[in-house]
Amino acid sequence: MSWKVNERGLVLIGCGRMGGALLDGWLASGIYPSAVHVVDPFPRAELRELGVNVGGKLPHAPAVVVIAVKPQSLDTIAEKLPTIGKDTLVLSVVAGITLSSWEAFFPHSPIVRAMPNTPAMIRQGITAITGNDKAERQDVALALEVMEAVGDVVELNEEAQIDAVTALSGSGPAYVFHMIESMAAAGQAEGLPLEIALDLAKKTVAGSSMLAIETNESLIDLRQGVTSPNGTTAAGLDQLMSPEQGLSSLISRTISAAANRSRELARGQT
Incomplete structure (x- = not known):
């Protein structure tokens, strides 16, 4: 220091x-x-x-x-x-x-x-x-x-970018925690004990994040490396990557809502 x-x-x-x-x-x-x-x-x-x-x-x-x-x-x-x-x-x-x-x-x-x-x-x-x-x-x-x-x-x-930062990384851990909860609940619905489903979800997110940080591969290449044609991952991604109801659209709305709220707070709106 x-x-x-x-x-x-x-x-x-x-x-x-x-x-x-x-x-x-x-x-x-x-x-x-x-x-x-x-x-x-x-x-x-x-x-x-x-x-x-x-x-x-x-x-x-x-x-x-x-x-x-x-x-x-x-x-x-x-x-x-x-x-x-x-x-x-x-x-x-x-x-x-x-x-x-x-x-x-x-x-x-x-x-x-x-x-x-x-x-x-x-x-x-x-x-x-x-x-x-x-x-x-x-x-x-x-x-x-x-x-x-x-x-x-x-x-x-510039300072104007801080609202996007607040929405993305500042609030982001809450989004990730909810995603882990949702993955674990879905695993439980498919027959896993909740404790095991939660452990699998937590460590899948943690390990995938570290792989994305430490590898030189792009996120697209990493995703495609998990995805076999007409396989289980492809079936899941068909739902997750739906143009209208998929994750990209949801995350875009989520971060936009959080960024707008950050701007409101900066203007003194409660």
């Missing part, structure tokens, strides 16, 4: 599931517990045992302030946001809160929005980031380093 963080400190506002996952990743990657200052109304009991600062006086000019609260909690924590200057990076992992909204709280600071997903809890996340006009290259590099503690990071060309 950057010397800046260990020397100047990091303030984490919100230490729930995502904030806690980030904290665990930072500590594992070499940040000093004494450099971390947590602001949370219900902090984990073991934080003090780890040597993390909880509820104490915040550093005047930390290297980075990470805000990891739920969007609906922003009004309640607004008065608790620290006063910082242009030398502190503000890194938001709050869904639906735009850079311009954060600039109202931090008018002189470099600000980066990040959209991680829940596999960050096991350091297998994927995060997209985008910064405001005051975020220089070194600020973006620091944001990359902070978020890489819990997985891979991609940098967006």
